[in-house]
């Protein structure tokens with residue numbers, strides 16, 4: 181295919197009337213990156229809480245770059261797309277250079293990029309991103325459970341009113357850019373197949389959120405407040421979860437974690453999870 185020569189592009193911020201051209205761009209072109217865990221691109225753009233810029237050439241949409249609302253000075257590239265008639269090298273830097281000053285004004289220091297699409301990681305270094313580590317997937321089949329604690333914490337199904345405390349636990353347990361916002365956790369809760377919490381005197385010590393995934397389940401989030409870690413709370417949440425799914429006839433489960441997260445890897449491996457080789461690179465740009 182012959183690509184157009186280096187173009188003169190016009191960059192605008194996202195407006196609701198751009199939804200259809202963005203849909204067309206994302207659905208009909210090869211260079212597309214979508215890292216939206218809990219929503220589709222329409223819902224995400226409609227949330228009105230994104231940093232999304234569009235590149236136009238002669239009135240035609242040729243590129244889009246969208247980042248999530250910053251949380252604790254960090255954000256993620258969530259959507260990117262470039263028309264097949266253009267080179268990403270001509271479009272992405274124009275969008276990125278427009279967005280950087282906006283991010284700086286908002287106090288953003290770190291931008292994460294999950295290498296879901298190879299083309300995006302190919303261009304990532306030219307945008308100032310550096311490779312960080314692999315996000316690995318661990319899988320568990322029908323393994324026996326390790327022995328239970330003598331005095332496990334109380335575990336109950338979470339309710340909508342628990343989400344603010346869950347968000348506080350999440351943001352204490354994870355560091356930027358890995359924390360989730362209240363808004364994202366509420367959305368995750370809505371579509372989860374299971375969300376449970378470990379409680380002590382009405383205080384939430386830890387939580388898990390999981391979803392059905394093919395014929396098994398996927399543990400999407402597990403966190404314990406740092407003041408309660410190492411006491412078996414994470415293990416108790418995991419055991420309870422595996423038993424809940426077992427009662428529903430679901431025996432296989434997957435989970436993702438950073439390859440450097442030894443605390444979580446030890447816990448998962450103790451419960452019979454093993455890396456399955458489905459790894460994705462994490463990249464980041466420091467502004």
Ligand SMILES: CC(C)(COP(=O)(O)OP(=O)(O)OC[C@H]1O[C@@H](n2cnc3c(N)ncnc32)[C@H](O)[C@@H]1OP(=O)(O)O)[C@@H](O)C(=O)NCCC(=O)NCCS
Nearest residue numbers: 353402403404409410411412413414415437443444446447
């Ligand atoms: C990963 C995480 C959920 C584990 O939760 P936790 O409550 O600390 O987990 P546990 O206490 O059940 O197990 C952790 C360790 O404490 C040990 N432990 C368990 N019960 C214990 C007890 N009564 N006394 C002392 N240590 C104990 C376990 O043996 C385990 O050690 P090991 O990993 O060397 O085997 C928690 O560390 C966390 O929230 N981390 C930050 C967020 C995160 O990384 N989440 C997972 C990403 S996918």
